[in-house]
Amino acid sequence: MTTSNRDLRDDIRDYWSERATTFDDEPGHRIDADMAAWQALFRRHLGDADGRALLDLASGTGEIARLCQSLGFAVTGLDWSVPMLDRARSKMPDVTFLQADAERTTLLSASMDVIVTRHLVWTLVDPKAAFAEWFRVLKPGGTLLIVDGDFVSQSLLSRIAKRLLRSGTNRAAISPQVVRHNEILARVHFSAGARAGLVAAMLNAAGFDRVRINTDLAQIHRAQSAQLGWRKSVLRRLEHRYAISAIKPQDI
Template sequence: MMRCEAEMSAVMSLGNYALKDEIREYWTKRAETFDQSPGQFIKPGAEHDAWAAMLRRHMGDDARQVLELAFGTGEVTAILLGLGCEVTGLDLTEAMLSRARAKHAGKPGLRLFLGDAEDTREANNRYDAVVSRHLVWTLVDPAAAFRDWFRVLKPGGRVVIMDGDYVRLSRIGRLRLALSDWLSARQGATGPAVDRAAHEAIQQQVYFRDGLRPARLRGMLEEAGFTDFRQEKPSGPHAAQRKGAPLRQKLRVGVWNSFVLSCAKPG
């Protein structure tokens, strides 16, 4: 029995590595045009300020040492630096790392590295906050990730997750996306190229393949030892994204069940 369990574990580990290679390849291809994707680039002004206020609410006023996971091109990184945080960032892809480093070249209080969000290899009890945006839905082994985030946080430190359910869509949501696509085609407004087949193939293999739901996420975080949960919708950033945007873009804002969920390591 023990041998069978060990063999099963080895097979699962190999599968995880293969899936992470797929994820790395997908985001490498997306890196060049990622800031053109809806909801990725954070506009200066009202949207930036709304995200900053939300992050401060969830991290707390005293958060200084922050671990940012899957920083992408460094949009949230800029907000964290603006809040006076010292940021260590990990991302799985060299292409994203290069773009983020170029975007933030010469800025103090920032270290960006290649790394795995499920196995950060950072020191115990080091950070005041662990922050991620659009990461958790892609995790292969979220339980391992949450245990690791708990480990690297100082007692009293907080995890802040900005994410959503990008699988399940309401009937109204489907209609909004269809109308947005129709308007885009009619107006000749094409967005950045996305390999939808690769995206769907990854989505069908990750842990949250049936959708990232806040209640389920909270349960897993509680199992990892977290307490003091706070949750809200990103209403402020969404309102700022809609302001002045063409109808085809307004229709896409908030179409998925997006949320911000944070919790604390007791201490």
């Protein structure tokens, strides 16, 4: 039996809802000692905040919303998971958090100066439709910033490093959560990996201009190293992680 896209979106929402209570406890999710590094990355791509209206898509527990608020943006968060939103609202009661699908936000056209996402694109069911939706919501001249990665395909160096770092360690049984994660990953659009060049090409096709890929996230990785531990820190640096910024043309 073929599973519909609607069913897949439900599975994705429910998966993240079930992870909400422990999400901030997992290394690399909560922004703590790496806050300054994240702020530097966002300033590099977005410039000064100046109170501009910013939409944090798939805001989860609100960590990126908290980052953007610290920079001086007027933040609105959006997520489809009620448990995630509950945690975000408890952290930042002064921020508006909306429940909606990031691929179909229902927001007004040309209502946001900036849209940001972290680790959303790799889960998209229909990225072409999502990028068109984000283009619609942005004001002319507005900026989109995507922070994401290819968490599927691995370079030869990455595969060798993973084998070496795991040798001699006790390998735990694969958890039901990991199994479910892999089942969902096999069904999303970027099931073979969300490579930066492919995402950038789709943004260009959606009408975005000045698409810029930045793969230098070393400052963030260094700041996270104590939290991640040395093994995971090494592997993370070998992954294809990136930030992509793009502009909606002024004459739209």
